[in-house]
Amino acid sequence: MxxxxxxxxxxxxxxxxxxxxxxxxxxxxxxxxxxxxxxxxxxxxxxxxxxxxxxxxxxxxxxxxxxxxxxxxxxxxxxxxxxxxxxxxxxxxxxxxxxxxxxxxxxxxxxxxxxxxxxxxxxxxxxxxxxxxxxxxxxxxxxxxxxxxxxxxxxxxxxxxxxxxxxxxxxxxxxxxxxxxxxxxxxxNKGFLVPPIFGFGDEAHQYEGLNQFSVKGGEGAGDFTTKELAAMGRAVCKEQTKTQEIMAEVIERTKDKLGVLITCASKKHCEQVAECLPDGSWGIITDSTSTKERIRILDGAKDGSIKYVLQIGCLSTGVDVSQWQCCVILRNIGSLSLIIQLIGRVLRTLKPHEIDAGLVKNNALVLDYSSTLEQMGDIYCDPLLEQATLSRAKPSDVTQDCPLCSTINTEFAVRCIGHDDTSEDGRCEHYFMFNECKACGAHNAPTAKTCRKCEAVLIDPNAALTNKAYTDADYKEVERMVLTESTGGKLRVAYYLKSMISKMGIEEQEVAVEWLDPFFNTQFHKAKWRQFVEEHVSSNQWKRAIRSCTSIGDIIQNQAAIEVPEAITHRVNDKGFSVINRKKFKRVEQ
Missing domain, CATH: 3.40.50.300 (P-loop containing nucleotide triphosphate hydrolases)
Structure with missing residues (x-):
């Protein structure tokens, strides 16, 4: 049961x-x-x-x-x-x-x-x-x-x-x-996963060829492309002596550990790494590995007969090998989800029959011989990444204590990695760097789009454009505003401006388009809709009426209550989409 x-x-x-x-x-x-x-x-x-x-x-x-x-x-x-x-x-x-x-x-x-x-x-x-x-x-x-x-x-x-x-x-x-x-x-925190311990290669145990492949970060960031991975593979394969030195250290650091999952840059890189390992102790799994061979290797990892499993990126999700205790990163990884999933592979606790057999797994070891964890930690606010950067900072004593719970953090920590049972997410509430919500005063990560407490909008997705300085000259007069429903069920707000633009040598009226999804149940979309209503509807009675609408059609039928701005700022981002940051309304004093 x-x-x-x-x-x-x-x-x-x-x-x-x-x-x-x-x-x-x-x-x-x-x-x-x-x-x-x-x-x-x-x-x-x-x-x-x-x-x-x-x-x-x-x-x-x-x-x-x-x-x-x-x-x-x-x-x-x-x-x-x-x-x-x-x-x-x-x-x-x-x-x-x-x-x-x-x-x-x-x-x-x-x-x-x-x-x-x-x-x-x-x-x-x-x-x-x-x-x-x-x-x-x-x-x-x-x-x-x-x-x-x-x-x-x-x-x-x-x-x-x-x-x-x-x-x-x-x-x-x-x-x-x-x-x-x-x-x-x-x-x-609840003991259902083992805690990770992070280790890093020193300057003598780092691939110089990886320096040219930096993590881009930002919204929508993904792992390196196939072409980039191929180039990365060629770069590290030129450093075969370095591979031998790194793997000699890996063997020593993992000699008393259970299974080891090693992430490489290419199939040839996997083969070079395998040459450094004891015969019969390893298996290579790539996208070209047959299903039968893949199952054989994974079954060997599960029963402990295969200690080292080498891969490029196809074992990050959906594989349950509780005996994996070490994660070795030998290439740069560009995706936040991929690195978190990869670390997660080695955090599983042992199964009852493995414990009965005398196996012990009290923690997991993550060894980074690339710059992945350092680069990721500079970009994203994630507890695991912050633990990793803390581990790297400790040898040089570049740390800071949390004033709330006294937990030691790296000097670059955004939020304390300490534990707090009274917090909604079980994590200490102290932020070393934060974006304070103007609506409720809560502290949020500097990159947060919406407040984690009250869901108010903090940062527009087009911050690169909207954070530029605006002057009165940037405003463009609005001739009319048209609300329609898109085929995808979104509210399309088109502002027809009293200005002309040139497209392919032909002058035409400038139109700025704002997309809203009032019934899309995410914090960001709900907050954007609330912000739109606050801006465009002055009467509290009408605000309640607009917010009570249950379809895009209902909103359009009530558009008489939605005021047209006198002028807006309009810029176009690199994808060709409108960025509307500011609006002016001509309101009559009540």
Whole structure:
């Protein structure tokens, strides 16, 4: 009998409650080690007890295997539909299937099979923009479209430990809500993950060739491109002697540890690293590795017969190897989600049978021989990254004590990494650097877009343009304002300006466009809508009326109450989108 942990019960309850009230697709943000397969199994149990049918999807066969095994251990009968696992069954009302195998069988096996709920593991792989298209092109998009056509009330729940691409959340036009968050920080504090210890290579154990590949950071930042990784691979492979020196140190530093996951820059780099390791102790997994060989290596890592697993970037999510205790980074990594997921691979606690066998894992060791953690820590406010930069700062005593809880932090820390049971997220509330909310006075990270307490807008996404100085000469008179509903269900506000611009040598009227999504359930979109209403509606009675609208059509019908600005500032960003920072209104004194 599986008993849910407190945070798992919280996630289960909010999922069931959401499914009772809404058919909007939603996300459970559950970090590595949080028990996504148990959460999926508990939802399956609830649905099948009421006679419902469930489809569970994932991109990789090993994910489907893990999920099905957990469900079976919970006493559930399930079918597996996955070519890579050599099983294609839909006998039971619960089907675990890989995206590709199910996608290729929509017009045959799944032509008329209806499901009540669709659960997607590692849901950040879903192209959420394609899913709102009338004619989706991706397999996930076509699968979702197919089963929604068979049952328009199908519930769709996604599970992921990184609900963003780069640093941009995937919550949007398709994934409407994030129901709850189970963070790495919370699980470490509760003892469900082991704490990480960070180590770094000194100047004699660093690749000089990596200096030319810097992390770009910023909104939407992702990992390095295939072309960039190839160039990175060529650069580090030229330093073969350096590889030998680094790996000699890695072997020494991990000699008393369990499994080691090593991230390299290219396949050739993996091979060079493998040459430095004891025969029979390693395995290489890349995108070209066969499913059979991949499973063999992972099974060896799980039973301890293969100590070192080398990879480039394909083992960051969806793999459960609790014996991995060391993460070695031998290349620069450009994605926040990728580095957090990668560190998460080694934070899992041992399973009961491993503990019974005498294995011990009290912590995890993260060794960075690139500049990844240092560069990431300078860009993003994340507890794990701040712990890493603290570890690097300690040898030179460049640290600072938190005035609230006395926890030692790096001199570059944004928010204290200490623990506080009274805080909403379990983390100390002290910020060393902060953006103070003008509305409620709460301290937020300097890069925060909305206040974490009251959701007021703090920083506009186009800060690079809006933070430039404005003068009266920058204002442009507004001739008229037109409100329409876009095909995507957003509110399009077009300001026709009393100015002309040249396009392809032809002069035409300048139009500034503002996009709003009043019913999109994220802090940022709700706050932007509130700000728009505050600016454009002067009467409190009408403000309440506009905010009570339940559709874009209702808002447009009440546009007489939405005042047209006399003038606005208008600039265009590098993607060709309007940036409207300031508005002037001609208001009559009451």
């Amino acid at each position: 599986f008993k849910l942990r407190d945070y798992q019960q919280r996630a289960h309850d909010v999922t069931i409650e959401h499914c009772k009230l809404s058919s909007d697709p939603a996300i459970i943000d559950c970090t590595v080690g949080g028990g996504k397969t148990v959460l999926i199994g508990s939802v399956i149990q609830h649905v099948t007890n009421k006679g419902g049918r469930v489809l569970v999807l994932a991109r990789q066969g090993e994910l489907i295997k893990q999920g099905a095994e957990t469900a079976q251990a919970m006493g559930l009968r399930v079918s597996i539909f996955s070519a890579s696992l050599n099983q294609k069954s839909t006998y039971y009302p619960v089907v675990f299937g890989t995206e590709g195998t199910v996608g290729r069988s929509l017009k045959t096996v799944f032509k008329n099979i209806k499901f009540d709920i669709l659960l997607i593991d590692e849901a950040h792989h879903v192209d959420h923009l394609d899913c709102i298209s009338d004619k989706p092109e991706t397999q996930y998009g076509m699968i979702i479209n197919h089963f929604k056509a068979l049952n328009n009330n199908i519930r769709i729940i996604g599970y992921t430990g990184s609900p963003y691409r780069g640093s941009t959340e995937i919550i949007g036009d398709f994934w409407k809500n994030k129901l709850t968050e189970i963070s790495t920080y919370e699980l470490i």
